[in-house]
Amino acid sequence: MVLVASDPAWPTAFAAARDEFLTILPDPLLIEHIGSTAVPGLSAKPVIDIIVLVDDMARxxxxxPQLAGLGYQYRPDVSNPARLFLRRIGADxxxxxxxxxxTDQDDVRRHILxxxxxxxxxxxxxxxxxxxxxxxxxHGDDREAYAKGKDAFIDAVVRAAGGPERRPFWNS
Structure with a gap:
């Protein structure tokens, strides 16, 4: 796991990806830049996280297939009925x-909050x-342990801000 210093180009990278996405699904209920690359001054894995709220998962x-044409790889192993997860891999x-x-508004709200x-x-x-x-x-080589190690902190911050509780994905 490599964290890099905050990069002022990250919001521009989000905007470009958002605009591409909107050509495929032009009417999401919400589309936002989340994660550490969305927080100026915070070091991060240099991966732009985009969250999209839709009302129709079938669409x-x-x-x-169109998202695959943009280089996004669908990951069914970490997706669930209320959430699709895709990643984009660069030429390198x-x-x-x-x-x-x-489709879960509370989960989206947690991320944004x-x-x-x-x-x-x-x-x-x-x-x-x-x-x-x-x-x-x-946990430099263990992405799952790195992510799980942040859960309690994130939950405490969201709870203190009055946000919804985290739900296990299998109950989504």
Whole structure:
């Protein structure tokens, strides 16, 4: 796991990906830049996370071939009925984007609320930064352990901000 310094080009990369996505599914209910690359000043894995809220998952499934044409790979192993997960791999074989397509408004709200709390509160952002750096050192080759190590912190921040509780994906 390699974290890099915040890059001011990340919002532009999100906007370009968003515009591409909108040519395929032109009427999502919401499309947002989430994750650490959406928080100025926060180090991150250099992967642009995009979350999309749709009201019809069947239309999103139907768009998978077109998304594949843009370089997105559908990951059914980490998707569920309320969420499709896709990743985009660059020419160098490195992940560049994650696309999260949801029908679960609460899950989308959790992601946006957490991002907004990090943007607004320097102490929370610094604590998250320290947690991520420690997890990257301990779990550099274990993406799942790195992600799970952040769960309690994220849940606490979202809970303190009045957000919805995390639900296991199999109950979505």
């Amino acid at each position: 999103a499934h139907a768009a998978l 074989g490195i992940r560049t984007h994650h696309l999260h397509i949801h 957490f991002r907004d709390e990090l943007r607004a509160d320097a102490a929370t952002r610094e604590a998250y930064q320290a947690l991520k750096q420690g997890l990257a050192r301990r």
